[in-house]
Amino acid sequence: MSRVMSELRNDLRGLRRYFGHVWCHLRKDLRLEWRSRDSVVGMLFFALLVVIIFSLAFDPTAAVSREIAGGILWVALLFASFTALNQSWTREQRNRVLDAQRMSPAPASALFLGKALANLIFVALIEVVLSPLFIVFYNLHALGEGWMLAIVMPLGTWALVCNGTFFAAMSLRTRNRELLLPLIMVPISIPALLGMMQATTAILTGESDPAIWIRLLVAYNIAFTTVCLLLFETVLSAE
Amino acid sequence: MNETAHETGSIHTNKPDQASGAVRVAAARLDAVSKLYGGFAALRKVTVGFAVGSSTVVLGDNGAGKSTLLRLIAGLIVPTRGTVKVFGDEPRWQRRRIAYMSHEAMLYDELSAMENLRYFAELQSDGCGCVCGAPERALRAVGLDPALTRPVGQYSQGMKQRASLARVLQTDPELLLLDEPFSNLDVDSARHMVELLMEFRSRPVSAASTEQGARGRTIILTTHQAHLAEPLAETTLTMRAGTILSIVGAAREGAQ
Numbered sequence: 142m143s144r145v146m147s148e149l150r151n152d153l154r155g156l157r158r159y160f161g162h163v164w165c166h167l168r169k170d171l172r173l174e175w176r177s178r179d180s181v182v183g184m185l186f187f188a189l190l191v192v193i194i195f196s197l198a199f200d201p202t203a204a205v206s207r208e209i210a211g212g213i214l215w216v217a218l219l220f221a222s223f224t225a226l227n228q229s230w231t232r233e234q235r236n237r238v239l240d241a242q243r244m245s246p247a248p249a250s251a252l253f254l255g256k257a258l259a260n261l262i263f264v265a266l267i268e269v270v271l272s273p274l275f276i277v278f279y280n281l282h283a284l285g286e287g288w289m290l291a292i293v294m295p296l297g298t299w300a301l302v303c304n305g306t307f308f309a310a311m312s313l314r315t316r317n318r319e320l321l322l323p324l325i326m327v328p329i330s331i332p333a334l335l336g337m338m339q340a341t342t343a344i345l346t347g348e349s350d351p352a353i354w355i356r357l358l359v360a361y362n363i364a365f366t367t368v369c370l371l372l373f374e375t376v377l378s379a380e
Numbered sequence: 381m382n383e384t385a386h387e388t389g390s391i392h393t394n395k396p397d398q399a400s401g402a403v404r405v406a407a408a409r410l411d412a413v414s415k416l417y418g419g420f421a422a423l424r425k426v427t428v429g430f431a432v433g434s435s436t437v438v439l440g441d442n443g444a445g446k447s448t449l450l451r452l453i454a455g456l457i458v459p460t461r462g463t464v465k466v467f468g469d470e471p472r473w474q475r476r477r478i479a480y481m482s483h484e485a486m487l488y489d490e491l492s493a494m495e496n497l498r499y500f501a502e503l504q505s506d507g508c509g510c511v512c513g514a515p516e517r518a519l520r521a522v523g524l525d526p527a528l529t530r531p532v533g534q535y536s537q538g539m540k541q542r543a544s545l546a547r548v549l550q551t552d553p554e555l556l557l558l559d560e561p562f563s564n565l566d567v568d569s570a571r572h573m574v575e576l577l578m579e580f581r582s583r584p585v586s587a588a589s590t591e592q593g594a595r596g597r598t599i600i601l602t603t604h605q606a607h608l609a610e611p612l613a614e615t616t617l618t619m620r621a622g623t624i625l626s627i628v629g630a631a632r633e634g635a636q
Contacts (some may be wrong), residue, residue, distance in 0.1 A: 176490040245503040
């Protein structure tokens with residue numbers, strides 16, 4: 142019994158240490174962004190442009206808006222997030238800081254998780270700014286259960302940033318990384334993109350049940366988060 | 381003094397301790413190590429050992445393989461052929477005992493020196509935020525004010541190098557790897573850095589490290605400016621085209 146307790150205590154200590162490192166990376170990334178504002182400002186302008194240009198180009202009625210808004214919102218967030226995802230690793234490469242990271246005894250997956258969480262916060266900030274603009278420009282109100290957007294948005298955003306952070310690290314040492322990231326990320330994210338767009342449209346139009354798409358997003362997130370955490374050290378050490 | 385003139389250099393290898401009879405493990409050891417980048421061989425069948433407590437200056441032209449040697453020992457790259465051991469183990473399992481400094485600052489431009497050091501100290505520790513004053517002490521030791529809030533990006537090159545040195549010294553490493561640390565420094569700053577490194581070398585290792593067989597701090601430094609590193613050149617290793625050309629220096633106990 143005492144051995145089980147002692148093992149449990151060790152496991153808890155290990156977990157606490159791991160999340161201590163995750164918090165350390167997250168805090169550093171938030172501080173870097175606060176000082177430079179490179180990622181958030183770039184993303185915000187890009188997302189705003191997409192929303193405004195689509196609204197001017199199609200001048201949609203309320204009914205049409207509900208059909209297309211989910212697609213436009215996620216496409217805007219997807220393309221906007223590319224700038225932030227590349228930027229987040231460029232910082233690590235400057236001055237060879239990544240070598241110092243690799244030399245530290247902290248687990249590599251903690252660096253990945255800290256960075257993905259920081260990117261989640263940045264994209265979520267954009268969503269907060271974008272949402273009221275969407276409602277105004279597209280004359281939106283949900284006919285389905287609007288509260289379910291509170292589930293779809295974090296799930297969809299995590300799918301974007303988790304994959305994006307991983308593939309941005311993968312393309313870090315390539316010459317055309319700005320081009321390579323969307324080339325790798327978009328095809329792999331198609332199930333998630335389908336899930337988030339369909340779920341959002343289902344909630345806005347109220348014509349179908351978004352539950353199946355939400356389940357798809359949950360399964361996708363569990364699978365890809367696990368794979369990314371397990372493979373990140375290999376990606377980071379690749380020459 | 382000993383001198384060899386081929387790619388197989390042997391400064392110090394594992395050998396039984398005369399007093400205790402226990403095998404003393406080299407701080408770093410490369411056995412028939414080659415490193416290829418595509419068709420280019422950065423290192424060719426290099427065999428060399430660095431004894432615990434030794435101080436070695438690695439000299440050589442650009443492309444001689446100095447940085448590759450250090451990056452292999454640091455575990456930042458893996459050999460194409462051969463094996464690299466640090467304290468008798470793979471480098472990645474000995475990260476707590478190794479520190480690596482390059483001619484680039486390896487610090488975030490947007491953060492102050494103190495914020496940078498605190499961050500890396502927390503990664504080195506158990507991640508619970510307690511770094512017990514090590515960053516402050518390290519910054520004072522290199523002559524920087526811990527209260528300086530200016531971001532590192534606005535530092536002069538000399539200040540950046542000193543902050544970078546503080547980053548590696550704060551972890552109290554047993555094996556310190558320095559890749560061209562004087563490359564952006566004027567002569568006075570470089571001399572000051574050498575003094576700091578001499579002082580660091582003379583510091584006793586922790587009780588835990590002594591239990592693991594460590595009997596002093598090991599320094600391996602690469603440079604073009606041999607005259608600046610002279611006080612640290614207990615052994616001088618010269619490289620050319622990925623091979624060890626010569627090893628010159630005081631043969632410490634354990635030398636073959």
